[in-house]
Amino acid sequence: MYKRTFLHSTLSLALLAALSGSVWAQDKPLKIGVTAGPHAQIFEQVKKIVEKDGLKIQIVEFSDYVQPNAALAAGDLDANSYQHKPYLDQQVKDRGYKIVPVGYTVNFPIGIYSKKVKSLADLKEGARVGIPNDPTNGGRVLLVFQDKGLVKLRPEAGLKATPLDVVDNPKKIKFVEVDAAQLARTLDDLDASAVNTNYALSAGLNPKDAIAQESAKSPYVNVLAVRDQDKDKPWVAKLVAAYHSDEVRKYIQRPSSRARCWRGFEGRSIFYIKKASCVNYTYASSSLFDSVQAVMGKPVSNVSRTSSRCLSSPASR
Secondary structure (H helix, E strand, C coil): CHHHHHHHHHHHHHHHHHHHHHHHHHHCCEEEEEECCHHHHHHHHHHHHHHHCCCCEEEEEECCCCHHHHHHHHCCCCEEEEEEHHHHHHHHHHHCCCEEEEEECECCCCEEECCCCCCHHHCCCCCEEEEECCHHHHHHHHHHHHHCCCCEECHHHHHHCCHHHEEECCCCCEEEEECHHHHHHHCCCCCEEEECHHHHHHCCCCHHHCCEECCCCCCCCEEEEEEHHHCCCHHHHHHHHHHCCHHHHHHHHCHHHHHHCCCCHHHCCCEEEEECCEEEEECCCHHHHHHHHHHHCCCCCCCCCCCEEECCCHHHC
């Protein structure tokens, strides 16, 4: 009798503890780090959806690219949504963060802006051009200049090229490395500057006015990231599912979004979806398939505009 009563009490306490933990988890909002602009705007829509599913989140905006990962690694955030995978990979390598991507989100082409010239071809000899001072985004811009025929880079430099990897520069362009968040402010002083789309929008720049943009073959797809220890928790799946919902897709693809913020390559909004180890490419033009292949490491040449193809999870790479 004593043993039965003790067992009953123990089970009751365990059930109470489990219920208390569940209530506590719901009462404490998940903190999601984003950068101001389109990432924050999209996540406002995600928030509306997950709250219907009983998941409370708090959106925390940052003004730079360094702090969201530092805050996530330190436990001050539960997830972040602002960076492309090459940048995250470099941060993990350089800083030892135990952070992994759990889903793909959107892709914004980086643009080059100028108040002094109308095209890259108009840049004069010795022109000064601002580029992001982090390896992945700086290399991203140098690849644009190479694609436009203004410079040549060492073949082995890959996505992480720096000005030191420039081996041919007929116009002797001087690349000035500046914090990405400050590049829009350099347009009065420099001949041109490359500005990430979220910072361009925050500074009042219109992506349509960029004098050059990345080609369609860009591997810089943004990701939703969490700490490795959290990647299998139920709330992560809910968050990814909400981002990949029809409501968010329609929000991203609405005409005003494409005009203001998310005009993709060839004038299309680009939306990459990961769901249940499959990736859906919705409204991605055929010219993007090489880009997707570069990111995923898998051939996707036979994927139609509205079909899906099972590929490896982004967290596995």
